[in-house]
Amino acid sequence: MKKSNSQKISLGVFVVISTLLLISILYFIGNRQNIFGKTFKISAIFNNVNGLQLGNNVRYSGINVGTVKGITMINDTSICVDMVLENKMLKHIKKNAIAAIGSDGLVGSMVINIAPNSEASTPLIPGDTIVSYSRITTTDMLSTLNTTNENAALLVSDLLKITSAITEGKGTLGLLITDEEMAFNLKKTTSNLRSMSLNANKTMVEIKNIITAVNYDESFAAVLLSDSISATQLKSIITNLETSSRGIDSLMLNVNKVLLSANSGSGTINYILNDSTLVRSIDAIVKNLEVSSVKLNENLEALKHNFLTRGYFKKLEKQKAKEAKKLRRN
Known part of the structure; x- marks a missing residue:
């Protein structure tokens, strides 16, 4: 009887401990899977899930905030991943957040990382679908490397053909490398071009100095260069x-014709120019006129002082004075 009771007590203790252990395990698992807390659901569309499985963690800024609850194939290029997140993260995650699939360490399980966007946005609503970002997989990298290797092989082959043609002296570049005379001519041409460039540079410097030396405020050249009216006037002056x-x-x-006619003809001009007697006569007449003019002035002066004609001359002087006053007033 005692043995039976001890067995019952041991069985009861085992059952209680097993029950407590089972409850603890279920609570721990449920806590990790957000069974006992309030959650909300969001989704993201990926081209490739890269081995993602149900129950994998979902992280926001490196913090575990939920788990993967469903993976649905929409078509051959789109896969919908449903995530269950803690309700307390609803106010932190925005609609423009970006979801990407990564690995937990080098050889760990896959996780979904949700990263915030730097641009402002409205808060997330349960059931929304956020933007996803598919990272380059190892297969894609290997495929890209394979294509790169093929292109590099083709490039090396083409370069080998080009270098072979150059070595054989084919083409312009081959002639430059193999033909010494052509290389010398090219070197001489380059030297000539350099000399021309230096001379052109010197000429431009001299022209610049000339232009700088022009006084644009007072010089005639500046007026011609800047004043269109003066330029038009100068053009008119040149035309005139x-x-x-x-x-x-x-x-x-015409003057030459007249002179030739005077020298060769028998007219009055020729007679005046060539007859010395006429010249002396004209000279005597001029002298007589001068003497007559002097005597006439003396006679006029005498008449001014004569008592018979003095009144007449005074009258003329008064009349001249009146006319002078009128002119001054006007």
Whole structure:
């Protein structure tokens, strides 16, 4: 009887401990899977889940905030991943957050990392689908490396053909490398071009110095360069000078004709120029006129002082004075 009771007590203790242990395990697992807490659901669409499985962790900024609850194939290029997150993260995660699949360490299980976006956005609503980012997989990297290797092999083959043609002296570059005369001519041409460039540079410096030396405030050159009215006037002056020059040429031709006619003809001009007797007569007449003019002035002066004509001259002087006053008033 005692033996039976001890067995019952041991069995009861085992059952109680097993029950407590089972409850603890269930609570621990449920706590990790958010069974006993309030949660909300969101989704993300990926092109490749990279081995993601149900129950894998979901992290937000490196903190575990939920788990993967469903993986559904939409089509051959889209896979919908449903996530269950803690309800307390609802106010922190925004609609423009970005989900990406990564690994937990080098050889760990896959996880979903949700990263916040730097741009402002509205809070997340349960059931929303956030933007996803698919990282490059190892297979993609190997495929890219394989393509790169093939392109590199083709490039090396083409370079080998080009270098072989150059070595054989084919093409312009091959001639430059193998033909010494052509290389010398090219070197000489380059030297000539350099000399021309230096001379052109010197000429430009001299022109710049000339332009800098021009006084743009007072110089005639500055007026011609900057004042369009003065330039038009100068152009008109040059045109008038050309016209005057043609008129002077025509006048000189006529004068030459007149002189030739005077020298060779028998007219009055020739007679005046060549007859010395006429010249002496004209000289005597001029002298007589000068003497007569002096005597006439003396006679006029005498008449001014004569009592018979003195009144007349005074009257003339008064009349001249009145006219002078009128002119001053006007």
